[in-house]
Amino acid sequence: xxxxxxxxxxxxxxxxxxxxxxxxxxxxxxxxxxxxxxxxxxxxxxxxxxxxxxxxxxxxxxxxxxxxxxxxxxxxxxxxxxxxxxxxxxxxxxxxxxxxxxxx
Amino acid sequence: xxxxxxxxxxxxxxxxxxxxxxxxxxxxxxxxxxxxxxxxxxxxxxxxxxxxxxxxxxxxxxxxxxxxxxxxxxxxxxxxxxxxxxxxxxxxxxxxxxxxxxxxxxxxxxxxxxxxxxxxxxxxxxxxxxxxxxxxxxxxxxxxxxxxxxxxxxxxxxxxxxxxxxxxxxxxxxxxxxxxxxxxxxxxxxxxxxxxxxxxxxxxxxxxxxxxxxxxxxxxxxxxxxxxxxxxxxxxxxxxxxxxxxxxxxxxxxxxxxxxxxxxxxxxxxxxxxxxxxxxxxxxxxxxxxxxxxxxxxxxxxxxxxxxxxxxxxxxxxxxxxxxxxxxxxxxxxxxxxxxxxxxxxxxxxxxxxxxxxxxxxxxxxxxxxxxxxxxxxxxxxxxxxxxxxxxxxxxxxxxxxxxxxxxxxxxxxxxxxxxxxxxxxxxxxxxxxxxxxxxxxxxxxxxxxxxxxxxxxxxxxxxxxxxxxxxxxxxxxxxxxxxxxxxxxxxxxxxxxxxxxxxxxxxxxxxxxxxxxxxxxxxxxxxxxxxxxxxxxxxxxxxxxxxxxxxxxxxxxxxxxxxxxxxxxxxxxxxxxxxxxxxxxxxxxxxxxxxxxxxxxxxxxxxxxxxxxxxxxxxxxxxxxxxxxxxxxxxxxxxxxxxxxxxxxxxxxxxxxxxxxxxxxxxxxxxxxxxxxxxxxxxxxxxxxxxxxxxxxxxxxxxxxxxxxxxxxxxxxxxxxxxxxxxxxxxxxxxxxxxxxxxxxxxxxxxxxxxxxxxxxxxxxxxxxxxxxxxx
Numbered sequence: 104x105x106x107x108x109x110x111x112x113x114x115x116x117x118x119x120x121x122x123x124x125x126x127x128x129x130x131x132x133x134x135x136x137x138x139x140x141x142x143x144x145x146x147x148x149x150x151x152x153x154x155x156x157x158x159x160x161x162x163x164x165x166x167x168x169x170x171x172x173x174x175x176x177x178x179x180x181x182x183x184x185x186x187x188x189x190x191x192x193x194x195x196x197x198x199x200x201x202x203x204x205x206x207x
Numbered sequence: 208x209x210x211x212x213x214x215x216x217x218x219x220x221x222x223x224x225x226x227x228x229x230x231x232x233x234x235x236x237x238x239x240x241x242x243x244x245x246x247x248x249x250x251x252x253x254x255x256x257x258x259x260x261x262x263x264x265x266x267x268x269x270x271x272x273x274x275x276x277x278x279x280x281x282x283x284x285x286x287x288x289x290x291x292x293x294x295x296x297x298x299x300x301x302x303x304x305x306x307x308x309x310x311x312x313x314x315x316x317x318x319x320x321x322x323x324x325x326x327x328x329x330x331x332x333x334x335x336x337x338x339x340x341x342x343x344x345x346x347x348x349x350x351x352x353x354x355x356x357x358x359x360x361x362x363x364x365x366x367x368x369x370x371x372x373x374x375x376x377x378x379x380x381x382x383x384x385x386x387x388x389x390x391x392x393x394x395x396x397x398x399x400x401x402x403x404x405x406x407x408x409x410x411x412x413x414x415x416x417x418x419x420x421x422x423x424x425x426x427x428x429x430x431x432x433x434x435x436x437x438x439x440x441x442x443x444x445x446x447x448x449x450x451x452x453x454x455x456x457x458x459x460x461x462x463x464x465x466x467x468x469x470x471x472x473x474x475x476x477x478x479x480x481x482x483x484x485x486x487x488x489x490x491x492x493x494x495x496x497x498x499x500x501x502x503x504x505x506x507x508x509x510x511x512x513x514x515x516x517x518x519x520x521x522x523x524x525x526x527x528x529x530x531x532x533x534x535x536x537x538x539x540x541x542x543x544x545x546x547x548x549x550x551x552x553x554x555x556x557x558x559x560x561x562x563x564x565x566x567x568x569x570x571x572x573x574x575x576x577x578x579x580x581x582x583x584x585x586x587x588x589x590x591x592x593x594x595x596x597x598x599x600x601x602x603x604x605x606x607x608x609x610x611x612x613x614x615x616x617x618x619x620x621x622x623x624x625x626x627x628x629x630x631x632x633x634x635x636x637x638x639x640x641x642x643x644x645x646x647x648x649x650x651x652x653x654x655x656x657x658x659x660x661x662x663x664x665x666x667x668x669x670x671x672x673x674x675x676x677x678x679x680x681x682x683x684x685x686x687x688x689x690x691x692x693x694x695x696x697x698x699x700x701x702x703x704x705x706x707x708x709x710x711x712x713x714x715x716x717x718x719x720x721x722x723x724x725x726x727x728x729x730x731x732x733x734x735x736x737x738x739x740x741x742x743x744x745x746x747x748x749x750x751x752x753x754x755x756x757x758x759x760x761x762x763x764x765x766x767x768x769x770x771x772x773x774x775x776x777x778x779x780x781x782x783x784x785x786x787x788x789x790x791x792x793x794x795x796x797x798x799x800x801x802x803x804x805x806x807x808x809x810x811x812x813x814x815x816x817x818x819x820x821x822x823x824x825x826x827x828x829x830x831x832x833x834x835x836x837x838x839x840x841x842x843x844x845x846x847x848x849x850x851x852x853x854x855x856x857x858x859x860x861x862x863x864x865x866x867x868x869x870x871x872x873x874x875x876x877x878x879x880x881x882x883x884x885x886x887x888x889x890x891x892x893x894x895x896x897x898x899x900x901x902x903x904x905x906x907x908x909x910x911x912x913x914x915x916x917x918x919x920x921x922x923x924x925x926x927x928x929x930x931x932x933x934x935x936x937x938x939x940x941x942x943x944x945x946x947x948x949x950x951x952x953x954x955x956x957x958x959x960x961x962x963x964x965x966x967x968x969x970x971x972x973x974x975x976x977x978x979x980x981x982x983x984x
Contacts, residue, residue, distance in 0.1 A: 123868075161890050161893040162893075165955055166952050166955065173947065193886075198955050198959065
């Protein structure tokens with residue numbers, strides 16, 4: 104899975120991944136972002152996840168998103184999901200994540 | 208009207224009577240018009256006789272008068288011998304028996320200058336003797352002043368008649384009788400009238416004669432003789448010319464006082480009487496018969512018309528009454544006898560027939576009339592025969608229904624017959640026209656891949672056709688099991704049928720032998736209706752096969768076999784002529800064109816639906832007319848050999864996960880499953896895979912088996928593992944309404960699987976966890 108992380112401004116992070124967020128990749132995806140935030144000198148409070156190239160998300164992917172949300176929430180940060188396809192949106196809705204996640 | 212026998216016969220009777228009555232009436236009319244003149248003529252002649260009698264009297268009296276005149280002349284011319292003349296007078300007068308009296312009378316002073324009156328009078332006394340009386344010349348009587356004398360002498364003088372008649376008068380000298388007198392002139396040599404002779408005619412004698420005249424009433428039409436006299440007839444005897452009445456017997460008048468009076472005293476008299484057919488007098492019709500005499504006297508007899516034609520009218524009346532009675536009695540008798548001898552037995556027979564119809568036991572008892580007794584006994588016999596026949600028939604019917612059920616059960620009738628074979632669908636049905644039919648169909652596997660189906664029509668119908676059909680069906684089934692080519696098989700079938708065919712029956716048949724793995728099919732048409740074939744996405748078209756000879760006709764016949772390849776979705780529609788020859792009310796056949804149109808207008812490609820819709824189309828066309836032939840069809844649909852189930856089996860380790868989801872995704876692509884469902888399958892696959900990978904084999908590594916099956920409108924996703932028994936469905940669902948801060952990180956997977964599937968089941972079988980997910984397409 105290709106994962107690209109990009110700093111935006113002082114406290115922003117832009118994440119673009121390609122492929123499936125599943126059993127195989129979700130953990131790696133989540134870990135990369137988490138590590139980036141933790142390793143960064145500045146406090147990251149604005150994370151944007153680009154979903155335009157994500158083709159699939161499973162419960163493992165959803166679990167990772169929830170963890171990220173919780174982490175950012177604790178730091179009073181914001182998690183944004185960008186360009187979520189209808190297909191994937193169904194999965195978010197299924198578990199009620201659409202109620203609190205910010206889709207841009 | 209006149210629908211019943213009874214009314215018909217009565218109508219005929221009444222009509223005949225009416226005709227008879229009419230004919231009689233016509234006859235009576237002619238008869239009456241012919242008879243009336245005869246009757247009139249009869250009376251006329253009758254009266255003529257009377258007239259002749261009176262006429263004779265008149266003539267005699269007139270002759271007598273003339274004779275006396277000669278004596279008077281002799282007396283005058285000769286010596287005027289009174290005594291001699293008296294003797295002569297007496298002698299002559301003796302012969303004038305019907306005259307009361309008569310005499311010779313002279314004008315004043317002719318005989319004797321000294322004697323004014325001279326007469327000699329003779330009369331018949333009571334004893335019939337002639338008495339000479341000279342007293343009439345007396346002063347007292349003074350015959351010269353008597354009316355009769357004056358009347359007679361003036362008539363003779365003025366009218367120069369030989370004989371003159373006086374008016375009726377009373378002879379007041381002695382006898383005092385009413386009489387009428389005839390007189391002739393006595394002349395001298397120079398022709399001077401010197402006196403008259405007279406002969407008296409007593410009116411009462413005339414009256415008597417008239418009154419004695421009786422008319423016999425004619426009682427029968429053929430004979431005038433005998434019977435009663437006519438009553439109420441009356442007569443008038445009068446001198447019309449000199450206008451005085453002599454005798455009248457009119458019952459309404461005082462006849463005595465009328466004597467000598469003018470004729471105008473008779474109220475009914477008219478001068479036109481002689482021409483009149485009848486007169487109406489005092490409310491009655493009379494027919495007058497007028498007879499005139501030379502001397503101006505007339506005899507008029509009036510006869511009541513009723514009396515006269517009494518017998519004629521009476522006869523007609525009796526006949527009419529008789530006819531009316533007849534026309535009442537004859538129909539009545541006819542009616543009664545019809546009732547008794549015809550209607551009653553017929554009603555009995557009707558009742559009996561009704562009882563027979565209801566199947567009741569009956570006893571027929573008619574003894575009279577003989578014809579009905581014979582009919583009844585025939586009925587009796589017939590009833591027995593019917594009973595026997597009915598029983599036999601009932602037996603046959605029950606046997607036929609058994610035969611029908613045997614025949615029905617001999618044809619495969621459970622559909623789908625091979626549910627495990629998705630490569631093809633087949634449906635067939637037969638609706639027999641009679642209890643047992645000559646049509647049949649059959650299908651079976653010759654070997655693992657070759658499937659044979661056939662539809663056939665045995666010539667003829669009923670039991671023979673059915674039996675032949677059963678034999679044929681069995682032998683085809685047997686022969687087909689031998690491993691041989693289609694060519695050889697059909698030849699064998701034909702030869703075998705030829706051998707067993709003793710009744711000269713034959714069979715038209717269409718056979719299809721399909722390889723269900725490849726779709727290759729051999730079609731053999733043995734004189735049968737051409738099948739229709741629908742190629743995938745195309746129309747039904749008649750398959751233009753060359754027809755072979757029907758089976759059972761020639762032994763060792765050769766058969767041309769049509770070979771083609773069916774693709775997935777191709778449909779072959781076969782049928783018997785019962786479909787194309789189904790007729791509607793107008794006797795028009797359903798025909799191949801209608802079948803063609805019907806098939807191409809179907810909205811389904813399901814074999815059972817096709818059969819159903821064609822049948823209802825035919826029903827609608829025939830509109831419940833009697834089905835004349837078996838309606839049989841067989842529909843074969845080839846689905847192809849697509850593998851509907853994909854399987855996956857690998858060691859369940861995370862390294863293999865990508866193999867697994869690749870397999871799922873590829874299968875979805877192959878089956879053209881839409882993105883949404885494919886996504887669901889993907890998610891479920893991951894979840895179950897992860898579950899098995901992480902929890903099923905805690906101490907060792909095991910494998911996971913997965914099966915994706917596509918069938919009617921759904922995808923079945925089955926997972927099997929040999930790990931520890933675990934039913935994921937028992938896991939409680941997470942609360943997805945909780946705020947994110949409170950939500951646990953895990954536990955979503957199974958919940959999502961349950962959410963996405965339409966059905967999910969778990970079972971533990973043969974030490975395996977089997978989880979089956981069903982998705983609707």
